[in-house]
Amino acid sequence: MTALQVVPGWPKQRGGVKHAGRIEMAGKRAVVTGAARGIGLATTKLLIEEGWTVAMIDRDRPALEEASRDIDRDGIGRAEPFFCDVSIADQVEEMVGGVLARFGGIDAVVNNAGVADFAPIERTGFEQWRTVMATNLDGVFLVSQAALPALRQSRGCIVNIASISGLRGSTLRIAYGTSKAAVIQLTRQQAAELGEYGIRANCVCPGPVRTKLAMAVHTQEIIDAYHDAIPLNRYGSEREIAEVIAFLCSGRASYVTGQVIAADGGFESTGVGLPALRRANAGGD
Ligand SMILES: NC(=O)c1ccc[n+]([C@@H]2O[C@H](COP(=O)([O-])OP(=O)(O)OC[C@H]3O[C@@H](n4cnc5c(N)ncnc54)[C@H](O)[C@@H]3O)[C@@H](O)[C@H]2O)c1
Numbered sequence: 001m002t003a004l005q006v007v008p009g010w011p012k013q014r015g016g017v018k019h020a021g022r023i024e025m026a027g028k029r030a031v032v033t034g035a036a037r038g039i040g041l042a043t044t045k046l047l048i049e050e051g052w053t054v055a056m057i058d059r060d061r062p063a064l065e066e067a068s069r070d071i072d073r074d075g076i077g078r079a080e081p082f083f084c085d086v087s088i089a090d091q092v093e094e095m096v097g098g099v100l101a102r103f104g105g106i107d108a109v110v111n112n113a114g115v116a117d118f119a120p121i122e123r124t125g126f127e128q129w130r131t132v133m134a135t136n137l138d139g140v141f142l143v144s145q146a147a148l149p150a151l152r153q154s155r156g157c158i159v160n161i162a163s164i165s166g167l168r169g170s171t172l173r174i175a176y177g178t179s180k181a182a183v184i185q186l187t188r189q190q191a192a193e194l195g196e197y198g199i200r201a202n203c204v205c206p207g208p209v210r211t212k213l214a215m216a217v218h219t220q221e222i223i224d225a226y227h228d229a230i231p232l233n234r235y236g237s238e239r240e241i242a243e244v245i246a247f248l249c250s251g252r253a254s255y256v257t258g259q260v261i262a263a264d265g266g267f268e269s270t271g272v273g274l275p276a277l278r279r280a281n282a283g284g285d
Pocket residue numbers: 033034035036037038039040057058059060063084085086087112113114115116134135139161162163164205206207208209210211212213214
């Protein structure tokens with residue numbers, strides 16, 4: 001583990017970390033939520049490769065410790081773990097304070113932490129609904145707002161991770177899909193209001209990726225249906241999503257704000273008939 005040590009008894013203690021003083025920064029500084037695994041971890045690794053220093057935020061303490069240890073072991077360096085549940089306002093405030101104490105500023109916030117729970121409307125209890133909203137929507141609002149003074153100072157950027165489930169309706173996603181549609185609109189609100197501070201806000205909508213989150217709710221039938229419905233005919237990888245996120249964080253996207261970009265193998269662009277046409281076309285040139 002790097003200079004931040006885990007404090008036993010987290011989350012009772014401040015930010016869950018002891019701060020060993022500010023570290024010297026060479027490149028830019030990103031906060032990535034849900035960084036212990038999946039798309040958040042891939043984003044962390046790519047940003048580090050591109051010269052960023054990354055505050056890895058997660059509420060899964062063992063997974064976060066392991067992920068940050070692995071990054072240290074790989075010798076890629078420049079990532080520090082911060083334990084925080086993004087749905088809890090006090091923890092978010094403390095986490096952002098802790099990141100600022102260590103990094104001295106924040107240039108990008110990647111709101112990636114998310115949970116999925118698929119159930120029919122009639123069997124979605126209010127508690128289930130609130131659990132999904134608390135992380136997927138409240139978390140994005142809370143982390144962005146807490147980081148706002150720092151982003152104003154750096155004229156930084158926000159990248160929110162929604163989903164194709166926020167772009168198109170589907171079954172079983174009353175809470176998840178609605179939370180992600182709200183994240184898309186929240187991004188537009190942020191872009192509209194924060195542009196005058198030089199802050200950019202964009203949204204990435206991943207298609208299916210074989211992460212723990214997806215595999216918990218994707219049956220074999222759903223996997224087959226996705227393959228059928230996606231022009232590129234496959235799931236995406238964590239790295240392919242991270243590439244879009246890293247681009248939006250970078251100066252290469254300096255005139256891009258308020259955009260919603262699906263990294264989905266073409267899923268969103270298609271309508272009915274793709275599998276049938278694909279079969280009809282099979283073998284032909
Ligand atoms: N995997 C997919 O197919 C897919 C598709 C579309 C969108 N997404 C979105 O991409 C994002 C990342 O998903 P993933 O597939 O990598 O998931 P994942 O489950 O592999 O990783 C999510 C991480 O977020 C953390 N997390 C969850 N709730 C948190 C909270 N309240 N506070 C702090 N950390 C929290 C988890 O501990 C975990 O480490 C999510 O927002 C998800 O909705 C994923």
